[in-house]
Amino acid sequence: MQNHAAGQRPRHTGKRLLSQDDDQEAMFRLSSTSKDSSRNVRPRKYRTEEAEAEYRTFPYELPEVVINEHDPQPGLGYLPIDSIAEVERKQAHRKSCPENYFNASRRRSTSPMANRAQMADIERRSTRYLNVIENRRPPYSQPSITRARSHEGHESPPDRYRGRTSHSTSADREIINPSFHGGGAFAGASHFTIEAATMIDNSVSITERVGGLTRLQQFMASSALYDSKERFDPPKCDENTRIRLIGKMTGWARDSDISQRMLCLTGPAGSGKSALQQTVVEKCAEEGSLLAAFFFYAQDARRNNLGTLIPTLAYQIYQNIAATRKPMIKAVEDDPAIFERKVDIQLNRIIIVPLQDALQSPGTFPRSWPRNIFIDGVDECRGEVNQIHLLQLLRNLALTLNHSEFALKICFASRPEHAVRSAISARGHLGRSGLLYHIDLSEHNATSDIRIFLQRRLTEIAETTPYPLPSAPWPSEDDIEKLADNSSGQFVYAATIIKYLSERRRSPFSQLQVVLSWSPGTKRRERPFAALDTLYTSIFAAASEAYKESKSIDDDLVLVRYIRMLQVMALTYTEAQPGAVEALLGLEQGELQILVSDLHSLVDPEGSGLGLQFFKLRFHHKSVPDFLQDPDRCGNLFISSTRIALDLLSLSTRWLVDEARIEDCLSKEFALGIWLICALEAITKGSDTEREELRTFLAGSGNDWAIVEKGFSLHSWPSRGEHFQAFLHRCNVLNLFNKSKHPEWSKPLRMVRSLDPVISNKLLTAEGRWKKP
Known part of the structure; x- marks a missing residue:
């Protein structure tokens, strides 16, 4: 910067000690070893009136700083002489009157190059100065040279x-x-x-001290909150439905002195567990008794594991109990890696300890605190080990926080999968704790509630649809009754149908006809059960993966294949001992229990007689067998009925030729029924390729048929008119009785004919085609 002429603002190169009076009017003079030290500006207090006037007409002349040309970061050590208000005033003036800035620069030099250099220098210094002021950095402490300020x-x-x-x-x-x-x-x-x-x-x-709450928010799963925007319009109980169950759950939540402080809600897939949880959670939130909630979901990576559980619960506790805030944030700030530690440590340090500290704080009233925690979808947490660990964490939390004025309560909901069943059993850690209150939805018939739900929602659709409806009342009572019966007590079926009929681009009347006339295997463009199919697919896929890994079997469909075989066995009208079923399928003793252990949300273990004297597979819902038999619905899980029949035909034949079991009349009846049904399935529904496979199998059986025939003759077979008639009719249509063309069918058909000669004679009379082999 060039020296000013006479009458202009003089340079100040001397040293002066500043007093407190100079704080807002002067700039501390730093002695520089640089050759450019002459650039220091004289404080305002020592300017002449003429220099001061020029300074005011050029409001962008900012305090000079001592700059060393070798300094890699010049200008960071300056001390401003103007107040923040003064700087802001100058900044505003500069934006409103840019011509003053330019004119003032021209007065300082007539050289264009010098002018541009001065403008660049002013711009550089003003930017540094204003950035510091606007960022509100902490005030710098000025050195006290005279030691007057200690x-x-x-x-x-x-x-x-x-x-x-x-x-x-x-x-x-x-x-x-x-x-x-x-x-x-x-x-x-x-x-x-x-x-x-x-x-x-x-x-x-x-x-180091800022960010405790921020880190808590970073590691929590906002989508797991009951009122998260990512869970917009979550399932809830419809008005005037589930009244009794909601009353039980809200009564438990309101009772602050109840000893059973852990409520377990179990039920099959689609029975309405999440809807009940959401409804009760919202009621607790309205009443002020909700402490925290977490909704697991297998398809969301942020809430299908234990990693985000503790931060999410802690954040809600922070919001609902003010006394926990300081100790909770301190725990996070003292250990920035807390969320990388084991879940047990996280639970203790940022939930249990802060709550215990809050209970000991003077002036608090713990009895008025919210105390209900809700966990939904324990089975949606990935990995059985994690599910077991989660239930142990919840038990420890309930046992630890059992203060006389603040007894924490926890409600969790899940399908009845292995981890939950084991924990709540009489010998499980929750069953033995004395804390458990169990509600099993399979014991509550929801048909009447589903009927109310269907009637209300279908009426709303009829009132709002732009499509013409039939002249008769719609929906009819028969329609509602059939849908309620098809739901088998599962709300998910009814909810899926309502969602399908609510499609605004299609007529609800025609869509309802599609639903009512649906049959497995029918080729259709519509997918009215898409939501239900997704649910079933996820359950079967997870169970198949777990079973395959436990047995080290390289077959993705091994579990589904066994379930399909058990389906066919259930059609024999004969209940068999579990040991006989396992032996026929080639399973180890007790394997049947393991086979369905991950499918209790779909398979009814008690109705199937699992663990009892006789076994016969039964599902909670009618739509599960339909799902497995429909390739359009189950996709990659599909195995054709004929394929299953051929596999079982081979297994049952092997069973029958075993001399050791031939006198076992009960097992023999079971095996004979399977043989007959599988043969019928292969003949009536098989493709040409599958029927050829069946023919090859029969032709290759050789002398085994003599033993098989002995098995048939030793048993007085009851009449199965419908099956026999269909079977024999199909054999006749395919000309299987022609011994010269199909010799492989000679012995099998003779055995079948001997089972029910009355049916065969009727068929012979009616068709006129019966020919003895």
Whole structure:
């Protein structure tokens, strides 16, 4: 910068000690070893009136700073002379009157190059200056050269800036590169000398103490909250439905003195567990008794594991109990890696300990605190080990927080899968704890509630649809009754139908006819059960993967194949001992229990007689067998009925030729029934390729048929008119009785004919085609 002529603002190159009166009017003069030290500006107090007038007409002349040309970060150590208000005023003036800025620059130099250099210099210095002011950095502590202002006389910095304070009383100190010492007023500056100064560094890195709540928010799963926007319009109980169950659950939530502080809600897939949880959670939130909630969901990576559970619960506790906030945030800030530690440690440090500290805080009223925690979808947490661990965590939490004025209560809902069944059994850790209150939805018939739901929703659709409806009342009572019966007590079926009929681009009348006339295997463009199919697919896929890994079998469909075989066995009208079923399928003893252990949300274990004297597979819902038999619905899980029949035909034949079992009349009846049904299935529904496979199998059986025929003759077979008639009719149509063309069918058909000669004679009379082989 060039020297000013007479009458202009003079340069100030001398040293002067500043008093407190100079705080807002002067800039501290730093002695520089640089050749450019003459650029320091004279404080306003010593300017002439003419210089002051020029300064005011050129409002963008900012305080000069001592700059060393070798400084890698020049200008970071300046001390401004203007107040924040003054700087903001100048900034506003600059934006409103840019011509003053340009004209003032022209008066300082007539050289275009110099003019541009001055403008660039002013722009650079003003940007640095305003950035610091606008960012509201903590005030720098100025060195006290006269020692008139001692350390004790300094105003204490705000709490958020309070940190390590360092002192230096050296007479003269030359700082070569203090940047390695940390932050501060001279961070990054170098090659300047401070004489006889007492230096106090009040700067501090605030990242260590700020961010406890922020980190909690970062690691929580907002989509798991009961009112999350990501769960918009979650399932809830319809008005005037599930009244009794809702009353039980809300009564439990309101009872602060109940000893059974862990409510377990179980039920088959689609029975309405999540809808009940959502309804009761919202009621508790309205009443102020909700402490926290977490909704697991297998398809959401943020809420299908234990990683986000504790931070999400902790965040809600932080919001609902003010006394836990300081100890909870302190725990997070003291250990920034807390969320990388084991879940047990997280639970103890950021939930249990803060709640215990809050209980001991004076002036708190724990009896008024909310105390209900709801966990939905334990079975949606990935991995059986994680599910077991989760239930142990919940038990420990309930046992630990059992204060006389604050007894924590936990409600969790799940399908009756292995981890939950084991925990709540009489020998399980929850069953033995004395804390458990169990509600099993399979014991509550929901048909009447489903009927109410269907009637209300279908009426709403009829009132709002733009499509013409039939002249008769729609829906009819018969329609509603059939849908309610098809639902088998599962709300998910009814909800899926309503969603399908609500499609605004299609007539609800025609869509309802599609639903009512649906049969497995029918080729259709519509998919009225898409939501239901997704649910069933996820359950079967997860169970198949777990079973395949446990048996080290390289077959993705091994579990589905066994279930399909058990389906066919259920058609024999004969109940068999579990041991006989396992032997026929080639399973180890007790394997049947393991086979369906991950399918209790679809398979009815008690109705099937699992663990009892006789076994016969039964499902909770009628739509499960339909799902498995329809390739359009089950997709990659599909195995044709004929394929299953051929497999079982081979297994039952092997069973029958075993002399050791031939006198076992009950097992023989079971095996003979399977043989007959599988043969019927292969003949009536098989493709040409599958029937050829069946023919090859029969032709290759050889002398085994003599033993099989003996098995048939030793048993008085009851009449199965419908099956026999269909079977024999199909054999006749395919000309299988022609011994010369189909010799492989000679012995099998003779056995079948001997079972029910009355049916065969009727067929012979009616068709006139019966020919003895």
